[in-house]
Amino acid sequence: MDFSLTEDQQLIADGFAELMNDDSWEPYFRECDDKHEYPQRWVKSICDLGFDRILLPEEYDGLGLDWSTLAAAYEALGRAGAPTYILYQLSGWDTFIREGSDEQRDAILSSVGTGNQIVNFAMTEPSAGSSWNDMRTTYTRKDGKIYLQGQKTFQTSGMHVPYMVVMARNSEDMSVYTEFFVDMSSKGIKREPLNKLGLRMDSCAVIYFDNVELEEKDIFGTEGNAFMRGVQDFDQERFLVALSNYGTAYCAYEDTAKHANERVQGTKPIAAYQLIQEKFCNMKIALTNMRNMLFEIAYKHDHGTMGRGDCSMAKYYCSQASSMIVDNAVQIFSGVAVTGEHRLQRFYRDIRVDHISGGTDEMMILTAGKQALREYRK
Numbered sequence: 001m002d003f004s005l006t007e008d009q010q011l012i013a014d015g016f017a018e019l020m021n022d023d024s025w026e027p028y029f030r031e032c033d034d035k036h037e038y039p040q041r042w043v044k045s046i047c048d049l050g051f052d053r054i055l056l057p058e059e060y061d062g063l064g065l066d067w068s069t070l071a072a073a074y075e076a077l078g079r080a081g082a083p084t085y086i087l088y089q090l091s092g093w094d095t096f097i098r099e100g101s102d103e104q105r106d107a108i109l110s111s112v113g114t115g116n117q118i119v120n121f122a123m124t125e126p127s128a129g130s131s132w133n134d135m136r137t138t139y140t141r142k143d144g145k146i147y148l149q150g151q152k153t154f155q156t157s158g159m160h161v162p163y164m165v166v167m168a169r170n171s172e173d174m175s176v177y178t179e180f181f182v183d184m185s186s187k188g189i190k191r192e193p194l195n196k197l198g199l200r201m202d203s204c205a206v207i208y209f210d211n212v213e214l215e216e217k218d219i220f221g222t223e224g225n226a227f228m229r230g231v232q233d234f235d236q237e238r239f240l241v242a243l244s245n246y247g248t249a250y251c252a253y254e255d256t257a258k259h260a261n262e263r264v265q266g267t268k269p270i271a272a273y274q275l276i277q278e279k280f281c282n283m284k285i286a287l288t289n290m291r292n293m294l295f296e297i298a299y300k301h302d303h304g305t306m307g308r309g310d311c312s313m314a315k316y317y318c319s320q321a322s323s324m325i326v327d328n329a330v331q332i333f334s335g336v337a338v339t340g341e342h343r344l345q346r347f348y349r350d351i352r353v354d355h356i357s358g359g360t361d362e363m364m365i366l367t368a369g370k371q372a373l374r375e376y377r378k
């Protein structure tokens with residue numbers, strides 16, 4: 001199979017690579033990471049090049065392109081050291097076009113081109129992480145209104161998004177899980193920031209909902225369909241995390257290859273030592289596998305043949321493989337990596353968090369393993 005980019009994909013990727021070919025981005029990312037700030041200026045710049053329109057259908061003024069093109073864009077940005085993990089909101093339009101009311105969809109699409117953070121999905125609670133069985137946030141109907149009560153935690157972008165899609169259970173029938181499109185300026189909502197090991201250019205929050213008054217029109221999708229909606233959209237979320245990890249690993253690999261050829265110890269560049277070469281062999285294998293896996297999944301998605309476990313497999317593999325690459329990069333850079341301000345420090349922290357956020361490695365294994373076996377069931 002040929003996974004080289006088409007002429008159009010190459011043009012798009014080149015546009016992003018050219019934007020990144022500016023030395024001022026890295027100090028900006030470092031500053032945003034240090035201050036735990038969203039890199040608005042950078043996100044706006046890539047939106048100006050059409051990043052957030054890649055998957056948006058043409059009837060909504062988008063480019064109506066595919067996962068393969070999105071993968072090419074992520075690859076170009078990640079390879080240049082960009083914090084692509086921040087971009088997850090900018091390609092999830094399909095969920096709002098498919099599930100949202102006209103009002104909800106328009107509220108979300110009004111952010112296209114701005115680079116602003118607009119929305120996130122709130123499932124996780126202190127008692128409900130990998131499993132949603134013990135979710136305690138409820139909704140109750142009273143006098144023609146709906147009241148949301150509970151608490152969500154580990155909410156990505158939670159400090160700043162103007163809207164959240166919040167999953168809750170019907171207090172009168174806890175088997176019914178429904179999502180609500182919540183205006184975060186509503187009365188009764190409190191947000192508290194959480195500190196994070198990595199992915200620091202995005203906020204993370206605990207959010208309290210104290211009898212937040214909603215209406216029937218605020219239901220997102222259909223009542224009782226929250227599980228199905230979540231499962232339907234997990235694949236894209238997992239694919240994006242895997243793409244992001246791959247790009248970060250690619251950047252770490254190239255930084256390190258240049259360094260190994262230049263750093264002289266004992267009269268030779270360290271690249272001449274076989275123990276260093278072994279690390280490059282393993283890094284190159286992992287990088288090649290990641291790219292082939294991701295572009296194959298994108299191709300399958302774009303041709304309607306993606307398997308149900310494919311994105312879980314990719315998220316799991318890419319988090320492991322990129323961790324190995326970044327860890328080896330730190331080892332090869334040695335003192336330079338662990339002191340000072342090298343971007344490898346940021347990569348090391350970011351990739352560690354991705355073994356957990358968006359679903360843990362263990363849950364990815366369970367999903368991918370189950371699907372692998374299903375193919376051989378009679």
Ligand SMILES: Cc1cc2nc3c(=O)[nH]c(=O)nc-3n(C[C@H](O)[C@H](O)[C@H](O)COP(=O)(O)OP(=O)(O)OC[C@H]3O[C@@H](n4cnc5c(N)ncnc54)[C@H](O)[C@@H]3O)c2cc1C
Nearest residue numbers: 121122123124129130154155156356357358359360362363
């Ligand atoms: C930075 C970050 C951002 C996040 N963003 C969001 C967000 O925007 N929205 C949202 O809703 N959630 C978000 N999450 C929550 C994330 O999805 C959960 O953290 C994750 O699902 C794991 O839940 P937990 O942390 O409670 O761990 P737990 O579920 O308590 O798991 C603890 C450990 O047990 C393992 N484990 C659990 N069940 C099983 C099992 N059946 N078999 C084998 N092992 C198991 C896990 O893999 C893990 O190693 C985010 C988390 C992080 C860290």
